[in-house]
Amino acid sequence: GSSAECYRRRHEISVSGDNVPPPLTTFEATGFPSEILREVHHAGFSAPTPIQAQSWPIALQGRDIVAIAKTGSGKTLGYLIPGFMHLKRRHNNPQLGPTVLVLSPTRELATQIQEEAVKFGKSSKLSCTCLYGGAPKVHQLRDLDRGTDIVVATPGRLNDIIEMKRVSLHQVSYLVLDEADRMLDMGFEPQIRKIVKEVPTRRQTLMYTATWPKEVRKIAADLLVNPVQVNIGNVD
Ligand code: ADP
Ligand code: MG
Numbered sequence: 001g002s003s004a005e006c007y008r009r010r011h012e013i014s015v016s017g018d019n020v021p022p023p024l025t026t027f028e029a030t031g032f033p034s035e036i037l038r039e040v041h042h043a044g045f046s047a048p049t050p051i052q053a054q055s056w057p058i059a060l061q062g063r064d065i066v067a068i069a070k071t072g073s074g075k076t077l078g079y080l081i082p083g084f085m086h087l088k089r090r091h092n093n094p095q096l097g098p099t100v101l102v103l104s105p106t107r108e109l110a111t112q113i114q115e116e117a118v119k120f121g122k123s124s125k126l127s128c129t130c131l132y133g134g135a136p137k138v139h140q141l142r143d144l145d146r147g148t149d150i151v152v153a154t155p156g157r158l159n160d161i162i163e164m165k166r167v168s169l170h171q172v173s174y175l176v177l178d179e180a181d182r183m184l185d186m187g188f189e190p191q192i193r194k195i196v197k198e199v200p201t202r203r204q205t206l207m208y209t210a211t212w213p214k215e216v217r218k219i220a221a222d223l224l225v226n227p228v229q230v231n232i233g234n235v236d
Pocket of ligand 1: 045046048052070071072073074075076077
């Protein structure tokens with residue numbers, strides 16, 4: 001078979017969708033700008049992980065994705081770097097609200113995503129704000145007021161801030177639901193649906209999940225448009 005098929009077989013990748021692009025198996029093949037490549041080499045990474053190799057070219061085409069892969073497979077950079085590329089192509093005004101929005105189930109995960117975004121996005125001069133509960137709103141609101149390209153948020157806190165009218169999502173055009181299965185397990189579905197109502201329908205939507213139960217399929221069917229599905233390993 002083709003080298004794409006070989007790589008997929010070797011790394012237990014299965015894909016479904018129209019004209020799925022071949023995996024990008026080296027960092028150089030991604031065409032990412034040199035400042036990003038410098039960061040990944042600086043981090044000591046030698047090659048994209050399978051989820052990155054397969055989801056990057058799909059995300060870079062501007063298509064919706066649902067990616068099913070277990071924890072520790074490198075999903076964060078799988079959606080963050082294409083998010084950076086998305087931002088580069090837009091003339092967004094950070095003062096009008098975020099362009100990239102990442103929803104995450106917990107404060108700890110949101111903080112980790114924020115750290116990854118700061119580390120890999122710094123050289124591209126991207127700003128990122130993290131919103132989560134269990135902490136005073138004052139610093140988070142101040143960060144938003146300074147203007148931000150990216151928001152990483154837990155659904156509960158973001159919803160509170162939307163209701164206070166302290167953030168606008170009308171500029172969001174790249175929406176990520178990370179750990180979608182966990183967010184649903186934690187009962188965040190109503191908040192997620194309220195948040196998504198504030199985001200324009202003309203957008204790219206990426207969903208990452210470790211499992212693929214009925215509830216996750218349902219929300220994927222409601223929020224994504226003609227997504228490419230990528231599975232890594234034996235997750236069903
Ligand atoms: P997941 O979200 O799938 O659980 P993470 O995105 O948190 O996984 O990544 C797990 C770890 O792997 C992190 O420490 C991250 O920095 C690291 N990592 C990400 N991409 C690569 C890569 N291409 N090569 C080596 N390590 C990587
Ligand atoms: Mg993750």
